[in-house]
Amino acid sequence: MTLEALDLATLSRRDGEKWASAPDGVLPAWVADMDFPISPVIRRALVNRIDTDLGYPAWYDESDGGPLGEAFAERMLGRFGFAADPTHVRLFTDINQAMQVALHFGTSPGDPVALHAPVCPPFTEMLLKLGRPPRAVPIRWHDERWQLDLDRLADEVRGRDGVPCRALFLVNPHNPTGRVFLRDELEELARLAVEHDLLVISDEVHAELTYDGYRHIPFAAISEAAAARTVTITSGSKAFNLAGVRCAVAHIGVKEVRDAVDAHRGILFGQVNALGVDALRAAWTGGDTWLDTVKTLLARNRLRVAERLPEGIGYRLPEATYLAWLDCRALGLGEDPSAFFLDRAKVMLFRGSEFGPEGRGFARLNFATSPAVLDELLDRIRAAVPG
Structure with missing residues (x-):
């Protein structure tokens, strides 16, 4: 069909x-599910995995980037000009789990997290459950477009109550407004993150659904300083309608967080499944x-x-x-x-x-x-x- x-x-x-x-x-x-039939390339990959082997996969050690490190890095370089390090890639069931793990190891209970509003409901709920108070900064309608209020964000990061933020959660492209943030906006966010030593978690799951006339820029591609404090999260759940296969990628530029994830691998967070890995790899390499x-x-x-x-x-x-x-x-x-x-x-x-x-x-x-x-x-x- x-x-x-x-x-x-x-x-x-x-x-x-x-x-x-x-x-x-x-x-x-x-x-946010699409109604369209699955890509034939992904269908073939799933059938091949079922027909080949559904036993324990051989890629439990992800210290070299695991089964999707190279595919992710090639995708980021080819599509967005971001020279991602494949050895920094770790796999999670979805972007929510990746975000939780990054906050678990990169912040402490009680640390506020800045993010832009309107906010996708699961994110606020998850921050509250983790004990990381959300500090929402409204995206405002100005000059015929949705714009970041960078001054308000800076105030929230510094902490109006004397308690500064320890992390910034960035959703780019933004859900639900559909904004694709410009380089100068991202550069200002990067300056703020470096100045205040923020962990940046960048949800870029809608990056491949950018329309003509707009260009997605990964936050970690802004500078080396930005990359060193950023966890970039993405999956095939939006662009390829793969939410149900439960496989997401986190490019963890923060060494301390990456090492902590590796130390707890397979114990605290579970692991992704072989069908999800093959589906996402097929999407990125042939979809x-x-x-x-x-x-x-x-x-x-x-x-x-x-x-x-x-x-x-x-x-x-x-x-x-x-x-x-x-x-x-x-x-x-x-x-x-x-x-x-x-x-x-x-x-x-x-x-x-x-x-x-x-x-x-x-x-x-x-x-x-x-x-x-x-x-x-x-x-x-x-x-x-x-x-």
């Missing part, structure tokens, strides 16, 4: 979180044709959302991701407009309020589906909006 031929009957039979959680008659456009096709469709869908949204919903074209951050405040639908659209349009959006106070009055729409399904989503939204 082609990407554009996906229909509701086929999608409604899916048993993953996105579709299985939607009540009958409701179209889900909330969680570009599929990815290019997906990005072409997403680029059209991104414009389709702008053309078909009803008046009163604010929407800035995302510079990356397949997520539309919808400003519904002018419609007077309260703090949670997603509840209105679920009830009146039978469309399931992600609640903006879950991204923090900055998300009140907003909702997030996932447009990674076929044009026909997207049109049905948007038609329902238009029909539900008064006037």
Whole structure:
């Protein structure tokens, strides 16, 4: 089945979180999963692994970068010009686990962590559970784009209450606004990180979903000083729709953190599975044709959302991701407009309020589906909006 031929009957039979959680008659456009069939290259790799050997893998020692070190380094250099060290790569089940481990070894309980808001819900929840108080700095709408408030960030890092931050959690490209941060912005963040001796955890999972006219720059590529304090986290969960295979990569530039991870390998954190490793390696080494096709469709869908949204919903074209951050405040639908659209349009959006106070009055729409399904989503939204 082609990407554009996906229909509701086929999608409604899916048993993953996105579709299985939607009540009958409701179209889900909330969680960040794509509706597209898996890349044939990945499918072949998984079948080959099943047919070859599902016993204990031979790559438990990751001190040389493990089974994905070279693939990651080649991918970063070829796509983004980042000369990653393959021996700094370690594997985790997902970006959340990698973030937790980096904070566990790179900070102490009670250390505040700076991050930009709106914030993807699992990140705030995880920081609170780890005892690392989040200090959210709003991304503000200014000069027709979402912009970092670098002065406010500097104040939060220094610590208004006398307790400075020990880490910066960076999401670039940013979810949910879709911003791709510019070099001068990243250079200012790097200056701040060096000046205040911050551990930087850079979630770059949406990097390969950047649209024409924008360029992703890995934070660790800004300077040697930045690289030496940065843990870069990514996976195939977004660009290749591999969230369920549970395999993520952390490029750990901080030697102390890397050594601590190695000292606890296989004991405290568990290990990734052979299917996940083979799927991600296949994606990075042979999945570009599929990815290019997906990005072409997403680029059209991104414009389709702008053309078909009803008046009163604010929407800035995302510079990356397949997520539309919808400003519904002018419609007077309260703090949670997603509840209105679920009830009146039978469309399931992600609640903006879950991204923090900055998300009140907003909702997030996932447009990674076929044009026909997207049109049905948007038609329902238009029909539900008064006037």
